[in-house]
């Protein structure tokens with residue numbers, strides 16, 4: 046027995062977990078939960094019981110919910126079978142298995158069907174799971190989850206987000222979901238009972254949110270946050286510096302799965318802008334996504350439907366990208382001549398957030414970044430002469446899922462398990 050191990054099996058606490066979204070991150074999360082079972086039991090006396098899985102079309106639960114008195118976990122072989130089916134491109138709704146009930150219940154468009162306290166109406170099936178506590182994990186890429194996350198918190202359940210969209214929308218949603226960060230004024234402080242974590246929304250597995258939360262909790266005055274939060278864009282910057290054409294780099298980044306399905310989300314700086322917005326809001330700044338200044342790596346007219354130069358879709362974008370090869374190479378050469386590195390940098394300071402192409406000194410931490418690493422520097426009252434710097438892999442489903450899992454365990458440990466028993470199926 047090692048220090049910190051919990052060997053008494055009776056001490057193990059079961060915590061129900063509901064996973065929304067079974068893309069790369071959701072699937073990696075489920076696999077990591079299964080793989081970590083012995084460590085979680087031994088170290089923390091904790092058993093994460095996945096009681097529901099949902100994709101865009103259905104929810105899978107262990108047995109029919111009608112008349113159920115307790116949450117019933119999906120067994121690991123079944124969890125892995127669902128994950129494998131999703132990896133093979135099938136929908137949950139297409140997976141027939143008599144060990145589970147798969148209930149068609151899309152979240153999209155269900156804003157009107159969110160349960161109010163005590164009634165669950167036409168809401169997705171996981172709302173009906175009879176448990177006083179659960180952790181709902183949003184691994185989707187949809188803002189349609191927002192009202193469901195709000196409902197979960199109201200009910201006293203906890204939430205964990207990898208999905209940044211719910212935190213980049215209306216200020217009220219941000220304040221309610223995170224329970225901190227916005228000086229919402231008298232009477233607007235959200236009333237909800239569950240807790241939230243959202244580490245993977247900004248830094249994948251790198252604990253940027255936990256670090257900033259600690260600075261805010263200590264009332265350290267954060268004057269400036271700067272960094273680069275896009276593994277994709279850091280890869281592009283490194284390859285541009287190596288002398289390759291932008292269009293070729295983007296095609297490779299897409300082929301290697303580094304970009305979002307639509308690479309304009311990355312190259313236009315939009316994804317990084319949402320991350321900068323989340324950090325700025327955590328400082329209590331009441332700003333919207335439209336308030337974030339964004340200059341990406343392609344002309345803004347390409348995004349403007351009213352402009353003759355508008356680029357309609359991904360194929361058209363890739364076709365036009367070679368037009369930018371020469372100008373990008375010129376900017377990179379100019380930066381190199383000045384002993385600098387050309388990259389997209391986020392700056393959060395003086396109540397404003399901006400994402401802009403910047404030439405950073407080659408020998409600075411931002412200049413030395415390699416591969417898909419992210420880096421963020423917090424300048425504050427107590428970190429004034431040298432900033433507090435975090436660096437590490439900024440993308441990838443395994444690193445992201447590990448950030449999500451750490452959040453889940455953190456919340457589970459705060460609760461100390463369920464008040465009601467969780468039946469084994």
Ligand SMILES: NC(=O)c1ccc[n+]([C@@H]2O[C@H](COP(=O)([O-])OP(=O)(O)OC[C@H]3O[C@@H](n4cnc5c(N)ncnc54)[C@H](OP(=O)(O)O)[C@@H]3O)[C@@H](O)[C@H]2O)c1
Pocket residue numbers: 065066067068069070071099100101102136151152153183184185186187189190207208209210245246248249439440441442445
């Ligand atoms: N990949 C990374 O490196 C990374 C890093 C940090 C953060 N993130 C964030 O993590 C989230 C997941 O990323 P991913 O790469 O796993 O995305 P993904 O592969 O696109 O998967 C998204 C999943 O969400 C499901 N979904 C979409 N709308 C839904 C809805 N309304 N209700 C329930 N499920 C819904 C999809 O269902 P179907 O399977 O039915 O289509 C799919 O399973 C995203 O928000 C992303 O921005 C990703």
